[in-house]
Amino acid sequence: MQKQREGIKTRLTETDPEVANIIKAEEERQQTTLTMIPSENHVSPAVREASASILINKYSEGYPTKRYYQGQAHADEIETLAIDRAKQLFGAEHVNVQPNSGSPANQAVFLAVLEKGDTFMGLNLTHGGHLTHGSPVNFSGRYFTPVHYAVDEKTERIDLDQVRELARRHKPKLIISGFTAYPRTFDFAGFQSIADEVGALHLADISHIAGLVVAGVHASPFPAAQFVTTTTHKTLRGPRGAIIMSHEKYAKAINKAVFPGLQGGPHEHTIAAKAVAFGEALQPSFKEYAAQIVANAKALAETLMAEGIKLVTDGTDTHLLLIDLRPLGIGLGRPMAASLEQGGIVTNCNTVPFDPSSPFKPSGVRLGTPTLTTRGMKETEMRSIGTWIAEIIHDPNNEGLQQKIRGQVLELCKQFPLDI
Numbered sequence: 001m002q003k004q005r006e007g008i009k010t011r012l013t014e015t016d017p018e019v020a021n022i023i024k025a026e027e028e029r030q031q032t033t034l035t036m037i038p039s040e041n042h043v044s045p046a047v048r049e050a051s052a053s054i055l056i057n058k059y060s061e062g063y064p065t066k067r068y069y070q071g072q073a074h075a076d077e078i079e080t081l082a083i084d085r086a087k088q089l090f091g092a093e094h095v096n097v098q099p100n101s102g103s104p105a106n107q108a109v110f111l112a113v114l115e116k117g118d119t120f121m122g123l124n125l126t127h128g129g130h131l132t133h134g135s136p137v138n139f140s141g142r143y144f145t146p147v148h149y150a151v152d153e154k155t156e157r158i159d160l161d162q163v164r165e166l167a168r169r170h171k172p173k174l175i176i177s178g179f180t181a182y183p184r185t186f187d188f189a190g191f192q193s194i195a196d197e198v199g200a201l202h203l204a205d206i207s208h209i210a211g212l213v214v215a216g217v218h219a220s221p222f223p224a225a226q227f228v229t230t231t232t233h234k235t236l237r238g239p240r241g242a243i244i245m246s247h248e249k250y251a252k253a254i255n256k257a258v259f260p261g262l263q264g265g266p267h268e269h270t271i272a273a274k275a276v277a278f279g280e281a282l283q284p285s286f287k288e289y290a291a292q293i294v295a296n297a298k299a300l301a302e303t304l305m306a307e308g309i310k311l312v313t314d315g316t317d318t319h320l321l322l323i324d325l326r327p328l329g330i331g332l333g334r335p336m337a338a339s340l341e342q343g344g345i346v347t348n349c350n351t352v353p354f355d356p357s358s359p360f361k362p363s364g365v366r367l368g369t370p371t372l373t374t375r376g377m378k379e380t381e382m383r384s385i386g387t388w389i390a391e392i393i394h395d396p397n398n399e400g401l402q403q404k405i406r407g408q409v410l411e412l413c414k415q416f417p418l419d420i
Helices: 002-015 017-032 045-051 073-090 102-115 160-170 188-198 212-215 248-258 270-279 284-306 335-340 370-374 379-394 400-417
Strands: 094-096 119-123 145-148 174-178 202-204 227-230 242-246 322-324 347-351 364-370
Touching: 002 017, 017 400, 045 160, 045 212, 045 270, 073 094, 073 212, 073 242, 094 248, 102 174, 102 202, 102 227, 102 242, 102 248, 119 160, 145 160, 160 188, 174 188, 188 202, 212 227, 242 248, 284 322, 284 370, 284 379, 335 347, 335 364, 335 379, 370 379, 379 400
Parallel strands: 119 145, 119 174, 174 202, 202 227
Antiparallel strands: 094 242, 227 242, 322 364, 347 364
């Protein structure tokens, strides 16, 4: 496999050295920095090999045994394998493995069960929700009628009583549970109860926590939720892509919404990589890995709070943390993330609940532990990293400090090299 990758690199270097050099630089960046963006992870060499396989050449419009092109025997095999493994992994009745990313996966559910203008509920974007949960700049907010639930201003946690009151008042056709920047566990059973009470369908978007769900370290929305969507990267440690899972009664509607509703030919090379990732997640070692992700996040949170850093909800139950910089000033998220990157720590700026600033100048920084855990780091390393983060936050314009920490990060990365 190593020789195969070297051969590919050699051909790329000879054919297009400009692209090859950029890729090499990106490989070096990932190898020598701490990737702490919670929506990123490092895939295994096997997942990478599958994603770069000969399946990239095959156009497979349609579904297994029902294609519009010939030569589909092996594409059908790989897609069926991915479906079967996902069903086993999640306990789902029906799985569509063709969505190219999380947003069109959610869009397909909308297309399958809603009509234009229908009312649905989702978590407010500035309180941790996703663009597809009703943002006015997204299809979900432009063509449907969103009603947003929020977190409680004091606890910064979701109040199910508020969700229930909104659902009773607005009678949504669909309720979305899930998040992109909420550090606590999601009560899927509570959301299902509310959906059942008001006669709504329930879509659980578990894109961030799919790996934690299948490992049993986070509650599962299965089998109650009618629809479950997830990306296949993040805590699931697969390729960039997504899947849709549903009750069998919605299988035809979901498949039709994906193709021909939204997409043409699926990316079978990515589906092959999904199959490999599902196979890896079915191994007993994955449960240990996911539990370590959460343990690392908790150790990181404890260190940051001990260093005087404010965290939204004062901690985490999952893989992510959200730093609230408002005690230090408003709108500091973006420059703070830049300062952290100068120290070799890669995060992303993010709004915090009730942020008085705009999404373009947010007052928070979002970070997580999946990639660090993939590299083999544990609580001891989290405590060191948390101290470095706190030092930069307390003195963000100190370039000498940033360079000092950059050196410490480099040494740590050498101890935990990426398997690439």
